Amino acid sequence: MSLICGSLSWLYKNTDSVGLLQENDCCDEKGETGLSGTEEPAWLASYEHSNISRHNEAIQSTIETALEPIRNIRQQSEETLSKNKRKVSQLSVHKQLESHGKRFKGDKTRCVRLSTDLSGRKNDDLVSSYNSDGSKRDDHCLAQPFGNAGAIGLGTENGKGVMKIFYCSRTHSQISQFVREMQKTVFGKQVRVVTLGSRKLLCIHPRVSKLNSDIAMMEGCLDLLRHVKKRTDPSSASSCAFYNPDALDEYKNYALAHLHDIEDLHQLGQELAVCPYYGTRQSLDLAQVVALPYTMILSAQTRESLGIDLKDNIIIFDEAHNILETVQDIHRAEIDSTNIVKTRRCLWRYLQKYESRLKGQNSYYINQLLAILERLGNFLRHIRKVIKGEPETSKSNIVERELERQLEGHSEVMHKMLRIGDFLCEADLDHFNLFKLIRYLDQSDLPKKLIGFVEKLQTSKNGGLPNDGSTAESDETELNSRHISPLRTLQSFLQALINNSIDGRILVKITDVPFKNISSLQYLLLNPSHHFEDIVKEARAVIFAGGTMQPVQHLFDQLLPSVPREKIDVFCCGHVIPPTNLMGLSLSTGPTRQILEFNYARRNSLELFDELGRILFNFSKIVPGGIVVFFPSYKLEATIVNRWRDTAQYQNLEKQKKIFREPKRTDESDRILKQYSDVCKSKEILGHSHCNSGAILLSVVGGKMSEGINFSDELARCVVMVGLPYPNAADPELLEKMAYLDTKRSGEGRKYYETLCMKAVNQSIGRAIRHISDYASIVLLDQRYENHLIRCQLPEWIQKRMLPAIQVSQSFGKAYSNLVQFYSSHRKRTR
Structure with missing residues (x-):
């Protein structure tokens, strides 16, 4: 709510009635002309100012005209609104159905009755003539039918256009919550908001919407749009009846007239x-607030395809604690041996059939792609032979020597990191022009054409009979395989190879496990700042917001290294709860004075596991409601629980509170969470008193329970963090990232390692205390939390409420006494 009120207050204070930035706020430090420290004649300045004024007036007039139907919709009654919506529906669909000779039956499922066959394509799978010099992409507008101002003709030069706030969050549920909260403010009835989402969430085409892959849906959608663009019969089964420019403009008006979430x-x-x-993309030009997932704004390619213009606009990244990892994941690419074999086989069959008919340079580039696939396959086969000890004629290279060293350790998964340049040489790819090959794949539509070709191959293998749709499962499999091009994975991997060599690495991974001998090549991004620079340069302001952002220094170092520190403002605010509603403490010893240190060396310490059981048993006697316990890993949680079962501690603990365990499978998490919630909220559990009713939830850092689940009120009256959740120190990607950071500044790799741990701690313990009347205790179980360098990385609002380590950490009795007083005082208040 603070983000909404603050950002929208600024927006309405600094923009005019249509949403344009007011003229006195448009000028940057260099002035409107862009001249700095130079004089110009008064007549020239006056002339230029007049031109700018006329240009601004023309834009304002255009926007005023475009906003008129939106204002009219806002004034309509519910009855009129429904009637007009039906008219739009008739105009956009009925005519096409009538021309197709079908009668439309108006009901709630009418959209599911349209365009029921994607396979009725009449065109063949032959790519159009292609020449790398001066070539033009045939269907380059299919993926981006609208620019940022395509609908009303607004120019975007000099940043002119409706001032926008881009609100970005990790999930659509968080975005929907943002929109719903906006409805509660005074801005709810006037602000123009649109939410952007994937086809998976927005597509209403009956066949495309059934595809369970984003890539498959994109391919299927663009396949249908190609028929619309080529002005074929729009009512045919192979085109999309829902894509109509006039109707899309109407959709824009209804979408912006009121606040809508993605549903x-x-x-x-x-x-x-x-x-x-x-329709939502059509709404971009007039929207004042655009809500969208991280991935849509962090990828330059996605921004371009959506028509997103960041020039002089404001970007808010909410829940930004994982922004670095998100940038890295978006630009990750992988190709494995299975995909290489499949793609090469399909492409070779395609060339075999169409080689004599291919025009321009198609044959040349397809042969280049086949050569690259062959070399990638040879590279991985060579590595596998090294593993199996088979003789090789080629001389030993840096990859082979590293893998031989790992073989001595009998590792099932062997890996090696390579710079891009070294990999290209090792795989014999250094003489290919990857830029031209990527442009060819992007402009020739070969990936799309290969989809139809592969489909026909599969049909011929089935005796020439198409899928009869006898079962839903077989139909879904056929749909997905039809609309995923084998070339897409290769295209993404080649795109990654043209990145700056020092910014990323190639991870060669060889799995030597029976029945799972899959080799893979992964591109890993080490320097996310390169892909974030354009966002920082274009935007008027970039805001990173979150409740558990600390520590933040790594954000400056890795994402904003080119931004002067004086241009970065850091604002930290306290929590709304009174100081008496939170007690924080760390423990170095348990009830029997056993030292608490959950490190790798003590990963099998039975005494330590028993001490943890005794601590939770004592806590369960005094904590009302729920206790959420976070473990560093699933493996440690399972090991400790097994020990408790062997010693009857588990049974004794369950007598106090019912125990729930976070499942590894995320699809089971909601069920467990619901059961846990029901037990915690019940006033009387199996005859227990109020003090020891409730439940214990054993969770894992990094699991679903530690990310995005809010444990308010009785769901988390106590949060226990077991140990320090350091990531796997042997992880090759982490080691390479740390080594890369050390090249920037000595010791940065170790700092990053510590930061990852504390970010996970803060994210987990921040699940509790969700409103002003909430109360809970936070207990950190490990003697390393006494270290000032670790404690200072906790959120400030928790640091201020932590009991001094010297008072309680060495004495479980003192800590327990403080907790007894804390819960006793809150029981008295609630009576």
């Missing part, structure tokens, strides 16, 4: 029989 926008598309995916 509302999908429903609006069904009501209007208009594509919500392209």
Whole structure:
């Protein structure tokens, strides 16, 4: 709510009635002309100012005209609104159905009755003529039918256009919550908001929406749009009845007239029989607030395809504690041996069939792609032969020597990191022009053409009979395989190879496990700042917000190294709860004075496991409601629970509170969470008193329970962090990242390692205390929490409420006494 009120207050204070930035705020430090420290004649300045004023007036007039239908919709009654929506639906769909000779039956499932066959394509799978010099992409507009101002003709030069706030979050549920909270403010009835989402969430086409892969849905959608663009019969089964430019403009008006979350926008598309995916993109030019997932704004390619213009706009990254990892994951690419074999086989068959008919340079580039696939396969086969000890004629290289060293350790998974340049030489790819090959894949539509070709191959293998759709499962499999091009994975991997060599690495991974001998090549991004620079340069301001952002120094060092420190403002605020509503403490010893240190050396200490059981048993006697316990890993949690079962500690603990364990499978988490919640909220559990009723939830740092789940009130009256959740120190990606950071500044790798641990701690313990009346205790179980360098990385609002380590950490009795008083005082208040 603070983000909403603060950002929208600034927006309305600094923009005019249509959303344009007011002229006195438009000028940057260099002035409107861009001249700095130079004089110009008064007549020239006056002339330029007049031109700018006329240009601004023209834009304002255009926007005023475009906003008129939106204002009219806002004034309509519910009855009129429904009637007009039906008219739009009739205009966008009925005519096409009538021309196709089908009668439309108006009901809630009318959208599911349209365009029921994607396989009725009449065109063949032959790529169009292609020449690398001066070539033009045939269907380059398919992926981006609208620019940022395509609908109303707004120019975006000099940043002119409706001022926007881009609100970005990790999940669509968080974005929907943001929109719902906005409805509660005074801005709710006037601000123009649109939420962008993937086809998976917005597509209403009955066949495309069934595809369970984003890539498959994109390919299927663009396949249909190609027929629309080529002006083939729009009512045919091979085109999309929901893609209509006039109807999309109507969708934009309805979408911006009121606040809608992603589910509302999908429903609006069904009501209007208009594509919500392209309808929301059509709404971008007039929107004042654009809500979207991280991935859509962090990828330059995605921004371009969506028509997102960041120039002089404001970007808010909410829940930004994992922004670095998100940038790295978005730009990760992987290809494995299975994919290489499959893609090469399909592409070779394609060339074999069409080689005599291919025009331009198609044959040349396809042969280049086949050569690259062959070399990638040879490279991985060579590595596998080294593992199996088979003789090789080629001389030993740096990869072979490293793998031979790992073989001595009998590792099942062997790996080696390579710089991009070294990998290209080792794989014999250094003489290929990857830039031209990527442009060819992007412009020739070969990946799409290969989809149809592969489908026909599969059909011929089945005796020439198409899938009869006898079962839902077989139909879904056929749909997905049809619309995923084998070339897409190769295209992504080649795109990664043209990145700056020092910014990333190639991880060669060889798995030597029976029945799972898959080799792979992964591109890992080590320097996320390179992909974030354009965002920082274009945007007026970038805001990183979150409740558990600390520590933040690594964010400056890795994401914003080119930004002067004086241009970065850090604002930390306290929690709304009174000081008496939170007690924080760390423990170095347990009830029997056993030292608490959950490190690798003591990973099998039975005495330590028993001491933890005794601590939780004592806590369960005084803590009302729920206790959430976070373990560093699933393995440690399972080991400790098994020990408790062997010693009857588990049974004794369950007599105090029912125990729930976080499952590894995320699809089971909701069920466990629901059961845990029901037990915690019940007033009387199996005849227990109020003090020891409730439950214990054994969770894992990095699992679903530690990310995005809010344990308010009785769901977490106590949060226990077991040990320090340091990431796996043997992880090759982590080691390479640390080594890379050490090249920037000595000791940075170790700092990054510590930061990853404390970020995980803060994210987990921050699940409790969700409102002003909430109360809980936070207990850190490990003697290393006494270290000032570790404690100072906790959130400030927790640090201020932590009991001094010298008072309680060495004495479980003193800590327990403080907890007894804490819960006793809150019981008295609630009576």
